[in-house]
Amino acid sequence: MSSAVITSTPQDQPAVKPRRRRVRKGSIARYAILILMFLLLAGPLVWQLSLSLKGAGDDIYATPPEVIPNDPTFEHYTAVIDRLPLLRYVFNSFLVAAMVVGGNVIGATFAGYALARLKFRGRGVAALVFVAALLVPIETVIVAQFLLVRSIGVNDSLIGVALPGLVAALNVLLMRNSFRAIPQELEEAAVIDGANAWQRFVRVCLPQVKGMISVVVIFAFMGAWNDFLWPLIVLSDQNNYTLTVGLNHLRGTFIDDPRLIAAGTIIALIPIVIFFVALQRFFFRGLESGGIKG
C-alpha cells in the first residue's frame, strides 16, 4: 500500500487524457456512461418526488409512466404529516444525532489526545481497548447491548438509542492519529512556557486537528441519523421513534397508497440532502485528505 496522502481533488484523467486522437470518441462514450449512471442513481429519487406530487387527476400506474404530474398537489405531504408524527420523528433523530456528535467529538478528541501525546503507564492497554472494540461487529453484541440498556432502565428512550454510540472506537483512533501528526516542537514550546496537559491540549493541539474533528462530526451525524437496527430494537413507544424507525412504520400504515409513502420519504430526505449539499466540500475533503491511503 502506498502511503501518499492526497490533499486535493484528484486531477488526473487517466482513461482519456493522453490520447488526443481518440479524445472525441472516448469522451462521448464516457459521458454516455456517466449520464446513464446518473439516470440509474437519480432516477428513483426523481420518480419518488414525482409520485408524491401526483394528484387525483393522475393515473400513477399509467403506461407509459409519466414523470411530470398532470394534476400536481401537495395534499399527500399534509396527509402524511397528519397521520404520522413525522416532524416529531425528525426532532427525535436530531436529538439522538446531537448527543452522538457531541459525545464523539468530546470523547474521541480527549481520548485521542491522551493516547497520542501523553506518556503514561497503561497507555498500551488503553489503546488496545479501542482497537479491540473496533474489531467487534456491532450486530454480534446487539442482544447483550439490549439487555444492558434494559437493565439500566433506558430502553425505549432516546438516551438508550444514543448511549452505545456515544464514543466510537474508530473516531478515537482517528483522532489519535491526527494528534500524532502534530510536530513535537509545538508542544515542547508550550511545555517550556509552563503549560500543563490541559492547556497544551486546548491551546496548542486542538487547533491543529480541526479538519479531523469536522470529519468526525459529519460521519457521527450521518451514522446516528441513518442508524436503523439499534433504534428498531430499543424503541417501542411510537412517540420515541427516530425517523428511520418511523419511516419503516410508514409502510405498514399506508401500504395501499404509494403516493403517501413517497411524500413521507421525500420529507425524510430533505434534512440529509441539505446537510450533504451544504457540507459536501468537507465530505470529499475528509475522504480525500483525511482519509484513505490506497
Place this chain on the structure above:
Amino acid sequence: MSAAHGGPVSGFGAPEVRTEPGHRAVGSPMAGAPKGSRNTRKSSLRTHQRWYVPWLFLAFGLTITITFILFPFFNTLGLAFTDATLLRDGQFTGLENFRRMFDDPRFTTALLNSTLYVICVVPFMVVLPLILAALVAGKGRLLGFFRTSYYLPVVMSVVIIGLIWTNLLDSRGLVNSLLQWIGAIDSPIPFLTDRWLLLFSAMMVTVWSGLGYYMVIYLAALANIDQSLYDAASVDGAGTVRTFLSVTMPGVRSTMMLIAMFSSIAAFRVFGEVYVLTGGTGGVGGRNVTMTMLIQSEGTGLQAETGYAGAISLAMFVIMGALLLAQLWYQRREEDA
C-alpha cells in the same frame, strides 16, 4: 497531514468498515516516523504531569467503550451457553444452543442468504466503483457534479432507499411497467415476493446504494498512480481499455483487496435492505432472513430467547473473524509473492 484510513468511514453507523483501520494502522506511516526521538522527549513532558491526568482524558471514551462494546461482547460469550430468555436468567446448557442452531432451518437459511450476499455483491462492489471512479476522475464542474450525485445514495438511510425500491419493484411499480411498456415482459416480475428474486433485488439495492462510497475510495487511490505510467502507455499506443487493464488496475490493486474486505464484511451483516424490502417479515415463510435479521428476531422483543440469540451472534462473530483472517492471509501471501 491528518491521519488514517477510513476516516470518512467512521460514522457509517456501524456497518461498512469498522474492522479496517485495526489492521491497517499497523503499517501506518504515521505510527512510525518520529518514534525514537519522541520517547526520550516525551519523558521530559511526563515530569510535569500527575499520573491520573491521562486517565481523566480517557475516562469518558474508555467508560463508554468498555461498558457498551466489550462488556456486551463477553456477556454474549456467556449467554451463548445458557438457555436464558429476556425474562429470566438461564442455566448453563453447554453446547445445546449450537446443536439446536444446526438443526434450525431458519439458521441454515440465514447463513445461506448472508453467504450468497457476500458472493454476489462483492464482485460488483470491487469492479463497478472502479470503472465509475476512472470515468469521473478529473477536473471540471460537470465531473464534480457527477461525483456528488453518485455519492448521494450513500448519505441516505437504508430505510428510505428500501421504501423507494419497494415502490419501484412492486408488481405495479415503475420497473415492471417500464418493462411491460417496451414489451420485454407480459406479466409483472415478482421482484418482491419470489424467494430468490427478492434476495437478488435486495443485493441490487445494496450495490445501488454503495457504489458512490467505494467510488470515492478508488478516486483517492487513482490520484496516487504515477502519471508517467499513463504517458508511457500512451506512447506505446495502448487504448483506453488496455490502459485501464494494464495501468489503472495494477495501480489500485491493494485498494481493490481492501474494498473486497470491507464490502464482504458489510455484505455479511446485511440487514436494512432485506428487512425493508420484505416489510420486516423476512419474506414468505421467513426464507429471506439474513444472519442479522435472525439475531434481531430471536434476541429482542418480549419473547426473546437471548441465550439462543447469543449463540447465533457468536457463530456470526466467528464466521466474520474467519472471513477477515482469510482475506488478510491472502493479502499477505500476495504481497510476499
